[in-house]
Amino acid sequence: MSKYTEDDLREELKTKEYEYGFYTDIESEKFPNGINEDVVRAISKKKNEPEWMTEWRLEAFRIWEQMEEPEWANVTYKKPSFQDISYYSAPKKKPKLNSLDEVDPDLLATFEKLGISLEEQKKLANVAVDIVMDSVSVATTFKETLAEKGIIFMPISEAIQEHPELVKKYIGSVVPPTDNFYAALNSAVFSDGSFCYIPKGVRCPMELSTYFRINEGGTGQFERTLVVADESSYVSYLEGCTAPQRDENQLHAAVVELIALDDAEIKYSTVQNWFPGDSEGKGGVFNFVTKRGLCETNAKISWTQVETGSAITWKYPSCILKGNNSVGEFYSIAVTNNHQQADTGTKMIHLGKNTKSTIISKGISAGKSQNSYRGLVQINSRAENARNFSQCDSLLMGNECGAHTFPYIEVKNKSAQIEHEATTSKIGEDQLFYCNQRGIDTEKAIALIVNGFSKEVLNKLPMEFAVEAQKLLEISLEGSVG
Amino acid sequence: MELKEKILSSYVAFENGININSDLHEIRTKALQNFEKLGFPTKKLEAWKYTSLNSILKEDYSIFPDREAAIELADVKKYFIHEIDSYKIVFVDGKYSSFLSSTTHDGKDVCLLSAAFSKDKYKPVIEKYFNKIAKQDNLTSLNTAFASEGAFIHIPKNVEVEKPIQIINFNTGKENAAMLQPRNLIVVEKNAHVQIIERHQNLNSNAVLTNSVTEIFTDTHATVDYYKIQNDNENASLVDNTYIEQQKESTCSVHTFSFGGNITRNNLNFYQKGEHINSILKGITIIEGKQHVDHHTLVNHIEPNCESHQDYKGIYGDRSTGVFNGKVIVEKEAQKTNAYQQNNNILISDKATINAKPQLEIFADDVKCSHGCTIGQLDDQALFYMQQRGIPKKEANALLMYAFANTVLESVKIPEVKKRITQLIANKLGVNIGFEL
Numbered sequence: 001m002s003k004y005t006e007d008d009l010r011e012e013l014k015t016k017e018y019e020y021g022f023y024t025d026i027e028s029e030k031f032p033n034g035i036n037e038d039v040v041r042a043i044s045k046k047k048n049e050p051e052w053m054t055e056w057r058l059e060a061f062r063i064w065e066q067m068e069e070p071e072w073a074n075v076t077y078k079k080p081s082f083q084d085i086s087y088y089s090a091p092k093k094k095p096k097l098n099s100l101d102e103v104d105p106d107l108l109a110t111f112e113k114l115g116i117s118l119e120e121q122k123k124l125a126n127v128a129v130d131i132v133m134d135s136v137s138v139a140t141t142f143k144e145t146l147a148e149k150g151i152i153f154m155p156i157s158e159a160i161q162e163h164p165e166l167v168k169k170y171i172g173s174v175v176p177p178t179d180n181f182y183a184a185l186n187s188a189v190f191s192d193g194s195f196c197y198i199p200k201g202v203r204c205p206m207e208l209s210t211y212f213r214i215n216e217g218g219t220g221q222f223e224r225t226l227v228v229a230d231e232s233s234y235v236s237y238l239e240g241c242t243a244p245q246r247d248e249n250q251l252h253a254a255v256v257e258l259i260a261l262d263d264a265e266i267k268y269s270t271v272q273n274w275f276p277g278d279s280e281g282k283g284g285v286f287n288f289v290t291k292r293g294l295c296e297t298n299a300k301i302s303w304t305q306v307e308t309g310s311a312i313t314w315k316y317p318s319c320i321l322k323g324n325n326s327v328g329e330f331y332s333i334a335v336t337n338n339h340q341q342a343d344t345g346t347k348m349i350h351l352g353k354n355t356k357s358t359i360i361s362k363g364i365s366a367g368k369s370q371n372s373y374r375g376l377v378q379i380n381s382r383a384e385n386a387r388n389f390s391q392c393d394s395l396l397m398g399n400e401c402g403a404h405t406f407p408y409i410e411v412k413n414k415s416a417q418i419e420h421e422a423t424t425s426k427i428g429e430d431q432l433f434y435c436n437q438r439g440i441d442t443e444k445a446i447a448l449i450v451n452g453f454s455k456e457v458l459n460k461l462p463m464e465f466a467v468e469a470q471k472l473l474e475i476s477l478e479g480s481v482g
Numbered sequence: 483m484e485l486k487e488k489i490l491s492s493y494v495a496f497e498n499g500i501n502i503n504s505d506l507h508e509i510r511t512k513a514l515q516n517f518e519k520l521g522f523p524t525k526k527l528e529a530w531k532y533t534s535l536n537s538i539l540k541e542d543y544s545i546f547p548d549r550e551a552a553i554e555l556a557d558v559k560k561y562f563i564h565e566i567d568s569y570k571i572v573f574v575d576g577k578y579s580s581f582l583s584s585t586t587h588d589g590k591d592v593c594l595l596s597a598a599f600s601k602d603k604y605k606p607v608i609e610k611y612f613n614k615i616a617k618q619d620n621l622t623s624l625n626t627a628f629a630s631e632g633a634f635i636h637i638p639k640n641v642e643v644e645k646p647i648q649i650i651n652f653n654t655g656k657e658n659a660a661m662l663q664p665r666n667l668i669v670v671e672k673n674a675h676v677q678i679i680e681r682h683q684n685l686n687s688n689a690v691l692t693n694s695v696t697e698i699f700t701d702t703h704a705t706v707d708y709y710k711i712q713n714d715n716e717n718a719s720l721v722d723n724t725y726i727e728q729q730k731e732s733t734c735s736v737h738t739f740s741f742g743g744n745i746t747r748n749n750l751n752f753y754q755k756g757e758h759i760n761s762i763l764k765g766i767t768i769i770e771g772k773q774h775v776d777h778h779t780l781v782n783h784i785e786p787n788c789e790s791h792q793d794y795k796g797i798y799g800d801r802s803t804g805v806f807n808g809k810v811i812v813e814k815e816a817q818k819t820n821a822y823q824q825n826n827n828i829l830i831s832d833k834a835t836i837n838a839k840p841q842l843e844i845f846a847d848d849v850k851c852s853h854g855c856t857i858g859q860l861d862d863q864a865l866f867y868m869q870q871r872g873i874p875k876k877e878a879n880a881l882l883m884y885a886f887a888n889t890v891l892e893s894v895k896i897p898e899v900k901k902r903i904t905q906l907i908a909n910k911l912g913v914n915i916g917f918e919l
Contacts, residue, residue: 072528084791301491396847399814409838411857419858420840426847 013123031088049155059178060187067181074342074372079311080251087189152197159195174257175296181251182288186222193224198233207240223254229264236267250285258293267301276340284311297323304460306469307334308476318347321355328357329458335476336369345375350383359390362454365401372404381414386409392422449475485539492545498730513626520620532805532837533776538713538719541689543661551630551654555773569647576662591636598634615725621722624696625663632665639672646677654816666696670704677707685716695723713741723749738765751780754788761790764890768910770799779808783816792823795887798834809841817846823853862905877891880911
């Protein structure tokens with residue numbers, strides 16, 4: 001019997017192309033490349049936005065022009081040229097639909113390929129899906145069920161039309177355009193995204209979910225998500241990404257703002273699988289995301305993320321614990337393989353009394369990848385009895401990859417209690433031997449060990465996401481141990 | 483920047499006093515150019531994010547204190563570890579004081595860098611080691627440019643130095659603020675063994691800025707035991723740059739005791755250039771007032787099968803600020819590395835601040851690396867327990883803090899140094915710890 005050796009596997013993986021790499025040709029309306037005030041105005045006009053929104057975008061654009069691209073992250077890449085990107089592209093046949101039957105069959109086929117058939121999603125998962133396909137939402141489901149509860153869940157472009165008072169009040173309140181280079185760019189040119197508002201005392205009955213994808217070649221995607229949980233409300237929000245294979249680098253600069261008012265709770269989960277580039281590191285998405293949440297009194301924000309894709313990841317979901325007794329959580333798994341580079345982590349800013357934060361970060365690096373954790377825990381002088389626990393574990397596979405931790409701890413209050421620990425390890429040969437001995441092949445054994453390693457984070461994901469994430473981990477790491 | 487200009491323009495005067503027809507001078511000139519380009523570090527640099535030198539750079543420092551200042555042994559005896567016999571290399575205002583020193587050339591060289599520079603017999607050593615591992619960064623370059631005096635210690639192979647060596651820098655600066663730039667070179671050959679105690683002391687209320695650079699070479703199987711005692715007055719600022727290169731199977735430990743000073747910045751760098759090396763970095767920081775102590779450590783694991791142990795404890799009172807930035811790099815070839823880093827801090831005042839950044843950069847997969855960092859308070863229950871048994875609160879507090887710092891003290895090999903540090907801690911905490919060690 002011929003044995004399937006590791007070399008075979010390596011060969012197979014080398015030749016195996018990105019499974020979800022395909023390109024659907026939907027005739028789309030696209031702006032010429034480049035950015036200037038006119039482009040910003042045109043985007044705003046295209047969206048039929050009110051005057052204040054246009055002004056807000058222009059203001060952000062002017063700020064962006066003054067800013068410099070940050071270079072402090074532990075990643076190296078060829079900087080994208082911001083004049084070579086088209087800042088707007090919308091599927092031309094923009095359907096206003098009530099049911100799936102009316103959706104363009106081409107689009108439906110795309111979803112099918114990605115394995116997230118809407119019908120199934122609707123039936124099985126009880127998930128309302130607001131699909132963003134190249135920047136414009138084309139289908140929104142379960143809207144009526146949500147409407148009954150008074151929950152607003154719609155593309156942000158519609159929200160600007162229908163609920164301008166809410167959008168105006170909260171947009172940019174947590175991530176102002178001045179925050180950083182990418183946030184400013186996003187504020188100027190964001191095409192679409194999701195808006196979610198949970199009224200007072202309402203517990204959102206289902207997981208809200210958005211699937212983002214980049215579809216049109218050469219269009220950067222600038223999503224803007226705004227989630228507002230009013231007093232004593234609860235919402236769990238899912239975000240997942242897959243992207244088609246592309247040779248040129250694609251830029252993704254999203255902004256996510258969460259606002260949890262008194263006693264509210266927001267759980268935000270992400271599975272990110274943008275195209276990471278091929279085994280030579282060619283292509284792949286640049287993911288520069290600004291995510292931040294604000295907690296008022298007794299509020300809680302929990303970020304959970306599984307990062308397996310992107311050539312470059314630059315992402316720090318953060319919590320500002322403004323109110324007393326507020327809680328921030330960050331659970332993350334970041335997997336890098338081949339030539340991927342990830343610089344990810346969180347910021348926990350403790351302002352209120354008795355605030356608590358937990359950080360669990362699991363980094364897995366394989367191939368020639370670099371995986372960094374960068375985090376900040378800041379206890380301000382008035383944050384009495386603040387508590388933080390941080391744990392950063394790294395798993396290395398092979399000696400060509402790197403794992404790095406850059407934790408910053410700044411404490412200005414004596415009653416604070418901070419614990420930080422980090423470990424680095426590899427998959428032990430004895431562990432593998434134990435599994436092999438019991439008839440589990442090496443590949444499976446690695447999956448098993450990796451799953452065990454990331455269990456603490458996987459457990460925090462909503463059920464259906466956890467399954468998907470587990471599978472993603474296995475795919476991402478196939479053949480990475482020699 | 484004014485000070486920078488002043489330093490640059492004083493270089494000509496400096497050149498007049500030294501031999502400019504040597505290779506050394508080329509190194510100096512290059513270093514000066516480097517400093518001219520880089521200037522003083524600002525908070526914009528990641529390495530100086532938490533430490534600003536602005537407040538101390540405003541002083542009008544005299545760059546070359548030219549006056550010979552005499553000090554009486556009786557006045558400064560307390561700054562020595564005088565209970566033990568030791569070699570002493572003492573500098574007053576950057577100049578060698580033969581009166582206070584006790585050096586040797588008997589089988590080993592415990593002497594001056596200026597002497598080593600000028601004598602032919604030391605030329606090979608200087609050529610081989612001087613300025614070889616010191617980083618080309620701003621303040622080290624500044625020191626290199628003006629490098630003329632400091633301790634020169636050369637221990638030949640298989641020599642175990644029978645008594646510790648003390649390097650002490652006094653500043654008398656009665657009229658002016660002064661800037662001092664001591665430069666030490668320590669070469670420990672195969673199998674040799676040496677213990678060194680270093681101290682900087684300001685004897686006046688005028689400001690002093692010491693920018694010190696020490697290069698230590700530890701050859702195969704050699705052992706170096708280095709103690710830095712920093713208990714200066716509040717007008718003294720210190721930037722202490724230490725670079726250590728270790729060859730295989732060597733052991734080097736550096737203990738840094740930071741109990742006082744205005745701004746103290748310790749740049750401690752270890753480069754491991756062989757297998758089976760052990761590097762030990764330990765420190766206790768107890769400060770109050772507006773003092774600032776910044777520990778910036780780097781351990782670079784280059785070869786396989788090496789170890790490093792870091793343990794830094796800090797207690798911060800009043801408005802003091804502490805920084806711990808510990809960086810461990812494990813290179814691709816450095817498999818089976820065992821790197822351990824621990825940093826524990828206690829804040830005892832509402833106005834005190836601690837900024838910690840324990841950093842790991844790992845490129846090898848078969849390694850054991852861990853770091854832990856905590857910030858917390860004394861255990862209320864333990865305090866209560868002791869008070870209940872008749873120990874006053876102040877003493878109970880002190881006992882707990884002493885116990886907290888003791889893991890660092892435990893590894894001090896010279897009993898007299900341990901005793902002195904214990905006394906200093908007791909003074910610091912304002913109690914009389916009722917036991918001898």
